Amino acid sequence: MAKIKKHLLVCGGTSCNALQNEVIASNLKETIREKGLNEEVQVMMTGCFGLCEKGPIVKVLHDNTIYIGVKPEDLKEIVEEHIINGNKVTRLLLDSDPNLKVHSKKQLRIALRNCGFIDPENINEYFACDGYLALGKVLESKDPQKTIDIIKKSGLRGRGGGGFPTGLKWEITSKSQADQKYVVCNADEGDPGAFMDRSILEGDPHSVIEAMAIAGYAIGATKGLVYIRAEYPLAIERLKTAINQSREFGFLGTDIMGSGFDFDIELRYGAGAFVCGEETALIHSMEGNRGEPTFKPPFPSVSGYLGKPTNVNNVETFANIPVIINKGAEWFAAIGTEKSKGTKVFALAGKINNVGLIEVPMGITLREIIYEIGGGIKDGKKFKAVQTGGPSGGCLTEVHLDTPIDYDNLIAAGSMMGSGGMIVMDEDDCMVSIAKYYLDFTVEESCGKCTPCRIGNKRLYEILEKITLGKGTLEDLDKLKNLSHVIKDTSLCGLGQTSPNPVLSTLENFWDEYIEHVTVKKCRSNQCKALMQYIIDPEQCVGCTACARNCPVNAITGERKLAHLINQDICIKCGACMEKCKFNAISIK
């Protein structure tokens, strides 16, 4: 068999799946076969490249070319022109999109190092990228404490939201005495609008498996559990395949690499409860119970799964481990800021040109992320805010654009790192509605165990709703503030302790918008339907009847060629009429 010389990678992430990347991959294989190139060109599906908005994506590995928005009919041209004749197909090139020019330049991929680069279903490709080398090193050293020291020295902090120093957590768990200990990987990823962990598991499952085994050796655990959302079928499938391959090659099981160390991994499935991302709730859920949090201490590292010491780490935290072992603590500690080392993966979404997954060194500014990597705000609109930390976080605004991003700076700015969701908002987003959106989420997801969270958040939601309906008063704004602080101070778990953050941070940063809603009853972004009216300007209306024909509730009356009128009592404010009017006669008041 001839040696494979060229590799064509097709992104196999969920976004691209929805765009029928499988058709692309199989057609590409077919085209390669037709040209008689199947001996030297290999086509494979990989994990997410992070360019989700521009899919389907094909990458030519040998000269690092990325094609975006590839259609089945483009494949023949790519093969004939690029693979055979060596001329890139310029119209499909990544650089042909001006917004994407600096997309990869400011990024640094550590946790995502293999995503979109290797075939996640083939362990041999992981080997080719130093796979399981770190585990070998750790087992060879015969010194668990040495591994813990490396992780401590690297300065790695938990990527699941809290930012607790990983090495320290390992050390505490390793010192807990017990006949059985557990390593748990938290793959619950509940933050709505975030998909970092899923992409890692889909694109590079072996790195997490390897890291869990390393953690097992370091803390003295022989069992690993991955708690993964049932909503992630592709990630589950890839993880299962990887675990089986790893067992076959002897990296999981008994007497791993002849070291006498035993370790194996099982999967546990989440069932759609955000609070189960909280570690104590997660443990109760794994035990087959309702996922209600319990008071800490005792921390899981002392008493966790089945009452045994349990080390819980996030997927992305784990994905960093093998590289740190291979390249050394000093290398890792040289990246980032004083107290936040390494990189962070963000799921960049919302009103931004380049939606997708990015990995950036700690200390980068929001401006660099939004305007350089993200390609700026969609449709040339004006930037308003960026939300980080999901339902536990807050909004950052214009004034924070040049703040270096790390754990501590984000908290000081009234938000938090969270797990990495980053939602960009523009002038069309109403900040009161955004706060209401998050509270709606919290109310639904509160486990109900403690009163401040169960009832307090519901009250917060009701006040916000009242404001968006134009019935709020200045007094309500005070109530919002006071109640928020009570909930934060008295809730049992991290969910309730952080759930008022979206309210507090929007109150702080967008006070004038709240004031407008309650005093002049106006929503400047025209999102609060109760505060706006669609009206037809009789001067502009030519009576074409387009609006009346498109109104879903027949709210518009008028004779042909005469000015039309909207009956405000019937209108549901869908906006269809305004969109359909060719004469700009309809506006929002």
Place this chain on the structure above:
Amino acid sequence: MVSIKLSENKINQIKDICKSFNNEKGELINVLHKTQSTLGYLPAEVQEVVARELNTSTAHVYGVVTFYSFFTMIPKGEFPISICMGTACYVRGAEKVLDEFKRELKITVGETTADGKFSLSCLRCVGACGLAPVVMVGDKVYGRVAPDGIKEILNDYK
């Protein structure tokens, strides 16, 4: 609530599922996942069988089923429609899409159409935020859905 009588066959299916997890109480969530994917939903009668097999109380099983949004006690439509209400989809207009589905199907979230064809639910981020707003029908993901495009989606299933 309508009470249903489970056929012998279904009861045996549930028993087999429990057995495949060694009738262990700690495996309850895995058992429920498997049972729901086999039977489609988890009505009270099914929960009773599971409780008996795992040697736990029906109240415990009920408590777990109702805690997790993934588990449902009412049958879904033949083509379950889920609208993503994750933040990325929300800021790109998911609410309008949901409203349109409600109006078109004349049902609200959590309901199934009278002919049993469609049911409507919301979920949080399917991880295709790049294509927001996102709608799933069964396992198929539709991206960049606009309110006036939903008739077309429904037509695929009529």
